Amino acid sequence: MSDISPALPDALAAFDHIEARLAGRRPLLCLDYDGTLTPIVARPELAVLDLDARATLAEVGRVCPTAIVSGRALHDLRERVGVPWLYYAGNHGFEIEGNGLRLNVGDDHRALIAAVRDELARQLADMPGILLEDKGYTLSVHYRHAPERVLPALYSTVDALLADRPQLAGRTGKKVFEIRPAVDWHKGRAVQWLRERIEGDLLPVFIGDDLTDEDAFQAIAQDGIGVLVSDTPRTTRAHYRVPDVEAVYRLIAQVGALASRTPARAAAG
C-alpha cells in the first residue's frame, strides 16, 4: 500500500466500495472529535456539537458500536458528546469507557505529567500564545496562537524537558505537542482493544483528521476502513477521504443506514 495518497477516493462517492469491504460484517465506527465531528476552532472549549450532530451520533450508536476516540480527556469527551450508549476513548485511548468496558493505561505516569505541566508553565511563562492543557494521562501544549518567532524556543524547551524524562514521549499534532507516557499505546491500540471486547464480527471504520489518527489508520490498514478528513493531500495510511465535517456526518449516516439494513439482508439470505 502506498503511504503517499494524493488521490484517495472520496468515501461518499466510493461508498459502494465501502459497502463491499464491509460485506455484511458489523462496522465498529470510530470517530475522532476535533476536526472530524466539529470544525477546528480557535480554542478547544469552543468545539461543541449541535443537536443534529448529536442526534446523528445517537442514532448510529443504536445500530452499530460507535466509539469516540480523541486526544481530549475522557470526561470532557463524554460531556461534549453526551450519548450514553457510545464508547469513549479519551487521551488518545489511554482511558476508555462505555457499555461496561473500562480501561486505564499509564495511571502511574500521572504525577510525572503533573510535574512536567508545572515545569513547562514556569519555563513558558513569558512565551505568548501558548496554552497548556493538563488532561491527567497526557499533557497538550497548544501553540496555534503563538507567533512564529517563539516556536524555535518552544521546540527546544519541550525537547530538553523530554530528553530528561525517558518515561515520557512527545507527539506532534495539529499545532499541538502531546506529552504522554512512553508506552506502546495509541488510538490504534485503543481501537483494537475495543474490537476484541465488543461482540460480533466487527470491521473498524475509523474517521479522523489528525496526525495521531494515523496510528489508527495503520492499525486497521489490513482489516478495516480508514477515512481521512482533509481537503488537501497528505501522507496517510487511510483508504478514503472526505473533505470536511459536513461530509463526515453524511458518511456516518450512510454507515448507519447500511448497518441497520445488514441483519435483514443476512436473514433474507
Ligand SMILES: [Mg+2]
Ligand atoms: Mg482531530
